[in-house]
Amino acid sequence: MSKHDILLEIGLEEMPARFVTSSMNQLKDKVQTWLNEKQIEFSEIIAYSTPRRLAVWVKEAAESQKDINEEAKGPAKKIALDQEGNWSKAAAGFARGQGVAVEDIFFKELNGVEYVYVNKFIKGKPTRELLPELKDIITGLNFPKNMKWADEDLRFVRPIKWLIALYGEEIIPFSITDVKTDKISRGHRFLGSDVVMHSPSKYEELLKEQFVITNPEERKQLIINDIKELAQAQNWEIPIDEELLEEVNNLVEFPTALYGKFEEEFLELPEQVLVTSMKEHQRYFPVKDQKGNLLPFFITIRNGNKEHLETVARGNEKVLRARLADASFFYKEDQRTTIEASLKKLQTIVYQEELGTLADKVQRVRRLASQIAKKINLSEKEQSQTDRAAEISKFDLVSHMVYEFPELQGFMGEKYARLKGEDEAVAAAINEHYMPRNAEDSVPPSVIGSVLSIAEKLDTIASCFSIGIIPTGSQDPYALRRQASGIVAILEQSKWNLTFESLLDMALDNIESEGFAKRSRTETHTELTHFFKMRIKHLLNEQNIRYDLIDSVLENEVGILSELVERASVLEAKKNEPEFKGSVETLSRVMNISNKASGHVTPNPDLFENEYEHKLFAAYQKTVESYDQQHNEESKFDLLISMKTEIEEYFEHTMVMAEDEKVRNNRLALLFEITRVIRKFAEFNKIITG
Numbered sequence: 001m002s003k004h005d006i007l008l009e010i011g012l013e014e015m016p017a018r019f020v021t022s023s024m025n026q027l028k029d030k031v032q033t034w035l036n037e038k039q040i041e042f043s044e045i046i047a048y049s050t051p052r053r054l055a056v057w058v059k060e061a062a063e064s065q066k067d068i069n070e071e072a073k074g075p076a077k078k079i080a081l082d083q084e085g086n087w088s089k090a091a092a093g094f095a096r097g098q099g100v101a102v103e104d105i106f107f108k109e110l111n112g113v114e115y116v117y118v119n120k121f122i123k124g125k126p127t128r129e130l131l132p133e134l135k136d137i138i139t140g141l142n143f144p145k146n147m148k149w150a151d152e153d154l155r156f157v158r159p160i161k162w163l164i165a166l167y168g169e170e171i172i173p174f175s176i177t178d179v180k181t182d183k184i185s186r187g188h189r190f191l192g193s194d195v196v197m198h199s200p201s202k203y204e205e206l207l208k209e210q211f212v213i214t215n216p217e218e219r220k221q222l223i224i225n226d227i228k229e230l231a232q233a234q235n236w237e238i239p240i241d242e243e244l245l246e247e248v249n250n251l252v253e254f255p256t257a258l259y260g261k262f263e264e265e266f267l268e269l270p271e272q273v274l275v276t277s278m279k280e281h282q283r284y285f286p287v288k289d290q291k292g293n294l295l296p297f298f299i300t301i302r303n304g305n306k307e308h309l310e311t312v313a314r315g316n317e318k319v320l321r322a323r324l325a326d327a328s329f330f331y332k333e334d335q336r337t338t339i340e341a342s343l344k345k346l347q348t349i350v351y352q353e354e355l356g357t358l359a360d361k362v363q364r365v366r367r368l369a370s371q372i373a374k375k376i377n378l379s380e381k382e383q384s385q386t387d388r389a390a391e392i393s394k395f396d397l398v399s400h401m402v403y404e405f406p407e408l409q410g411f412m413g414e415k416y417a418r419l420k421g422e423d424e425a426v427a428a429a430i431n432e433h434y435m436p437r438n439a440e441d442s443v444p445p446s447v448i449g450s451v452l453s454i455a456e457k458l459d460t461i462a463s464c465f466s467i468g469i470i471p472t473g474s475q476d477p478y479a480l481r482r483q484a485s486g487i488v489a490i491l492e493q494s495k496w497n498l499t500f501e502s503l504l505d506m507a508l509d510n511i512e513s514e515g516f517a518k519r520s521r522t523e524t525h526t527e528l529t530h531f532f533k534m535r536i537k538h539l540l541n542e543q544n545i546r547y548d549l550i551d552s553v554l555e556n557e558v559g560i561l562s563e564l565v566e567r568a569s570v571l572e573a574k575k576n577e578p579e580f581k582g583s584v585e586t587l588s589r590v591m592n593i594s595n596k597a598s599g600h601v602t603p604n605p606d607l608f609e610n611e612y613e614h615k616l617f618a619a620y621q622k623t624v625e626s627y628d629q630q631h632n633e634e635s636k637f638d639l640l641i642s643m644k645t646e647i648e649e650y651f652e653h654t655m656v657m658a659e660d661e662k663v664r665n666n667r668l669a670l671l672f673e674i675t676r677v678i679r680k681f682a683e684f685n686k687i688i689t690g
Contacts, residue, residue: 004127004168006042006058007200008134009185011162014051017250019143019157021216024049030137031056039066040127048203048214050253052161052189055214057200061167065124072098077107077114091116128167135174138163152177162186166200188212188253191304211254211305220249223301226257227285230299234259237288238299241279248283252303259287260313264296266324269331272411273401277323280407284320330400334412339420342395349398354467354516358394361459364510366390369455371506376496378447382425386448389429392417393452396430410434436486443490450490454503457483462507465524465531466517484535491561492539500558504528533558540565545572548688555683566633567681574637581689583641586648587678588685593656594675597668607666612650617670619646624677636681643674 008031015023028047035042041062048055074080080091087102095102100118107114139154146155154160154177165172165181174181183197187210195206204214213219223245231238249255266274271294278284278298285299300316302309346358355361369390373383396402396413410431417427425448432449433456435441444450461480464470471480491500508525511517517524533554540550549571553564574580608614623639630636656671658664678684 002063003060004063004170005166005200006061006131006172007055007164007166007197007203008058008138009048009053009055009162009164009197009203010138010160011053011164011186012156012160013158015158015250016145017051017247019145020049020051020054020250021246023141023143023157024054024216026141027054027137028056030140031058031134034133034137035061038130039068039124040064040130041066049216049250050212050214050219051251052186052253053212053214055164055203057203061127064126065130067124068120068122070120070122071108071117072120073110074098074105074116074118077116080105080116094118128170128172131165131167131172132174134165134172135176138176150177164197166197168200169198186210188304191254213254216249219252219255220245223249223255223257226255226301227299230257230259234287234297235290236295236297237290237292238285239288240285244279244283244285248301251283252301254304256302256304256306256309257299258302258309258313259297259299260317260320261297262317262320262324266328267294267296269324269327270411270415272408273327273331273405274324276405276407277327278320280405281323282316282320284316326404327401330404334399334401334416335419337399339392339395339417339422342398343392345398346394352463354518355463356514356516358397360514362391362394364459364463364514365393365452365455367510368459368506369452372451372455372498372503375498375502375506376447376451378451382448385423385425385429386451388423389426389433389448389452390455392422392426393430393433393456436489438482439485443486443493447494450494454487454490457487458503458507459510461487461531462504462511462524462528463516465528466508466511466519468518470527470531480531481535484532485538488532488535488539488561492565493562495560495562497560499560500532501529504532529558536561536564540568543569543572545569546575548686549575549682552682552684552686555686556679563633567637570634570637571682571687579641583644584684584687584689586644587640588687589651590647590671591675591678591683591685594668594671596657597672598665601665601669601672603670603673604666607663609663610653612646612653613667613670616643616646616650616674619643620670620674620677624673627677627680633681640678640681647674 008027010027024047028045032045035058042058043060044058046057046059048057074094075090080088080094082088087105091105092102094116095105095118098118098120100120104118105116106118108117109115139156141156143157146157147159148155149159160177160179162184163176163179163181164183164185165174166183171181171183185195185197185207187193187195187207192210192212195210197203197206207214213222224240227238227240230236274294275286278286282298283300287295287297287299289295298316298320302312343359346362349358350356351358351361366387369386370383373386378386393413396416397409399412399416401412402409410433414427414431417430418424425446428446429444429449429452432444432446433452435444435449435453444453460478461484464478464480469478476482491498504525508521512521536558537550537554541547543565545568549568552571553568558564603617605614605617608617620643623643627636627639630639654667656664656667658667
């Protein structure tokens, strides 16, 4: 059977850089899934992308689908035959539906029951007949944002300008928004020209001749090599930010690195301001010397060749100079304003229409931070620093600099607070209370920053839940999931003697005192607990804790989060030990039987009828008295397991469900009390031991 390559290219107006890589991978995955579902064999799929195109090259696609020989199962034998042994209507209908005669039917037993079967042969369709279905793959692509153009009904990332669909040298016929498939691709917008693709295997080569590097990894490596070459020639250090590299790579089709410069006087600005101006707004790479000091130079990536680089550099310098001049002006203007004046402005800015102003938000955070600081026994000085940090935590939001560069919130607060003579710990906490800003960011390094970060994030989450703003599916406009993950990370690392439940109660108390909650406290508390448990589950998954062990520690109250994480780690570490299975089953048996206890009754030793009841009661007393005094979760686990012998002997010699009601209830009461201490560690009957 001969094989042919398939080439599919979607030509577009320039896509947003952040959409390019994910869209390329989506197209590849969808084409691969389609080929597998259609049972069209192939050897490899290679994906390509630039800002103006998404493409896939399928190597050695089979000429037709695989032929299928399979057994088709029909009704049971007793339904297929009537009382005289003749074929029933059901059997005849089944055979007709499979395209065979009733004489082709045979019987096979399945799970003790005989059924009718036929051998079914399905001839594979030619691949070229199926390939027009690629149109549906293209129109079925999903993007974070879509657009419509002209009078077309299709919603797509950007208008489609050309389409290539080839099977070998043959065009696969279909059209989308009046754009018909063809063999013609387009080269670089300014340097290249149209190019005819006679063969999929020539795709990369022919477009490279037209100044288009279709392989994103090759393009990225060219950028890296250019940057390193400039760094070596000038004796510079150029930190390569991976996110910036990815973005720049998806902005160009033919990359060339060049450098520009700016006035040294701008180095008086905070480094973060300069870096943000270059990276976030201009997509430039900052330049440093060998000691890590910022230099008055930048690297930019041109979408073109090496001609007239001096002219390009001057244009970029002019744009950056204007940016930095604005930043310098804002920096000087902001320093003329007092913190108190900035705080007054917060009273006029709406935080959320149902949750009041930014000033109202600050006051809630201030109360919550103060409560947390007391709960974890911070010193009076630290409590005072926490309160001041909370009070001025948002003052930089009304600064000129943050208005122009929102990415600098917190950082400018810290900088301006220092310039205004605020305590060092207070200034640092203003920046730290936004941490962790993302999954890769670290938690706040100071205890004051950690307290303020939790207070700020928890108030946001609890307030939103109380008025019905709850993340659903992929919708999370207030980034509540990210903020909850931040709280979880801080609580895990801080190891404060503070339960999650008490934190939640403090936040909800503050919300109730302001009277804006639209939902009942019970409902809000329940949903918040579930919401946070999902974030904790994600944390434990990332630590490679087995799913059932996670469920066992999350079944009941969260308690002190760092201890919960440690308990899960203990179970994960011990799960493969020989005695683990038996220990878990023993504790689970206690828990399962204790469910039959009616109400909370204290066990009475006077009603014990054998020595094994007394031994188990003594073991329980020893465990419950010393459980909370253990220094780590492994010791607590070992303490629970130490009751294993007494529990097994108890069950071997004692009938729990005795006929005497008092004896029965007393025995259930003892198991119920033991279960209460077991549950402090985990719900062992959720652990899979098979």
